[in-house]
Amino acid sequence: MNAGILRVENAAKVYRVSAGMFRGGLDLHAVSDVSFRVGEGEVLGLVGESGCGKTTMAKLILGLEALTRGNIFLEGRSVRKMGHREIARRVQPIFQDPYASLNPRKSIGAIISLPLRALGMGNRGEWDEKVREIMNLVGLPPRLRHNYPNQLSGGQRQRVAVARALIMRPRIVLCDEPTSALDVSVQAQILNLLIDMREAMGVTYILISHDLAVVEHLATSVAVMYLGRIVESGPAAEIFRHPLHPYTQTLLASVLTPDPRKGLPKVSLDAEYPNPIRMPPGCSFHPRCPRAQEICRSQRPEAREDGGRRVACHFPGPA
Ligand SMILES: Nc1ncnc2c1ncn2[C@@H]1O[C@H](COP(=O)(O)OP(=O)(O)OP(=O)(O)O)[C@@H](O)[C@H]1O
Numbered sequence: 001m002n003a004g005i006l007r008v009e010n011a012a013k014v015y016r017v018s019a020g021m022f023r024g025g026l027d028l029h030a031v032s033d034v035s036f037r038v039g040e041g042e043v044l045g046l047v048g049e050s051g052c053g054k055t056t057m058a059k060l061i062l063g064l065e066a067l068t069r070g071n072i073f074l075e076g077r078s079v080r081k082m083g084h085r086e087i088a089r090r091v092q093p094i095f096q097d098p099y100a101s102l103n104p105r106k107s108i109g110a111i112i113s114l115p116l117r118a119l120g121m122g123n124r125g126e127w128d129e130k131v132r133e134i135m136n137l138v139g140l141p142p143r144l145r146h147n148y149p150n151q152l153s154g155g156q157r158q159r160v161a162v163a164r165a166l167i168m169r170p171r172i173v174l175c176d177e178p179t180s181a182l183d184v185s186v187q188a189q190i191l192n193l194l195i196d197m198r199e200a201m202g203v204t205y206i207l208i209s210h211d212l213a214v215v216e217h218l219a220t221s222v223a224v225m226y227l228g229r230i231v232e233s234g235p236a237a238e239i240f241r242h243p244l245h246p247y248t249q250t251l252l253a254s255v256l257t258p259d260p261r262k263g264l265p266k267v268s269l270d271a272e273y274p275n276p277i278r279m280p281p282g283c284s285f286h287p288r289c290p291r292a293q294e295i296c297r298s299q300r301p302e303a304r305e306d307g308g309r310r311v312a313c314h315f316p317g318p319a
């Protein structure tokens with residue numbers, strides 16, 4: 001791996017939330033001490049249950065939220081020192097819901113060309129040409145550029161979101177649940193489109209999903225998040241074949257349903273998902289962990305690195 005087109009160093013985001021009688025509010029630790037890097041052309045899959053901090057991490061990378069602690073470097077430059085435009089030139093997002101993320105009053109052509117216009121890149125003639133070019137590339141008939149989002153299918157709308165993200169040829173595309181609002185039949189088309197675009201344009205992806213099957217399809221490396229922290233990370237093939245953290249093992253086991261039409265079962269963990277306002281002491285996962293011992297209740301496990309893999313667990317190993 002190279003030095004890393006994206007480097008996240010001890011990133012943390014704490015939200016202050018109002019909490020009834022507690023004057024001044026309480027701290028909600030959405031992201032805690034997260035570090036990872038993504039090399040050029042890689043696809044990093046960021047996975048974990050709802051509420052573990054995936055979207056918050058995405059917002060920190062996109063500069064949509066300010067870091068509480070730590071730092072993030074895009075092509076070696078700190079996001080703390082970059083304006084929105086500079087960040088937008090390097091990273092473009094694709095969000096979950098193409099209904100919510102496309103302005104219903106703008107034509108498809110206007111939506112796709114927005115990043116170029118917002119960043120002041122090129123002139124009207126060039127925008128039009130680039131819109132046609134990228135529409136062809138993502139499999140949208142260019143005549144649709146005069147239409148509006150409500151005249152398109154869900155899959156076409158997500159193609160519009162992909163086209164908008166790619167039009168100014170960013171180095172990184174950050175996909176937050178890019179297919180979870182789509183019909184199963186369309187999901188594969190969009191995933192294949194993302195794969196094709198990676199080959200055509202050499203983009204680096206961060207792919208956020210709670211669906212490990214989606215990540216397995218695309219990712220070259222995987223980071224598993226639990227309660228705001230990365231508990232395990234490494235090359236995708238190894239994580240899927242030999243998960244070492246008990247949380248990763250449970251997540252993987254829950255995906256292996258015999259009948260995919262039945263959807264994903266709930267993760268078979270006994271205790272409730274803990275509250276990020278009242279974090280458990282020691283290892284955050286210990287209340288749900290089948291392997292928990294005394295040390296897990298009192299001492300947070302440091303991430304240990306071994307041959308490109310990192311695991312934060314006192315008792316890592318095969319299930
Ligand atoms: N603006 C905010 N103010 C306060 N708390 C927030 C805010 N945004 C997120 N949170 C909290 O931070 C935690 C992480 O939320 P986040 O949206 O990052 O999770 P997620 O992993 O993306 O979940 P999902 O899979 O449901 O999208 C949650 O407990 C959430 O309630």
Ligand SMILES: [Mg+2]
Binds near residue numbers: 054055056176
């Ligand atoms: Mg989210």
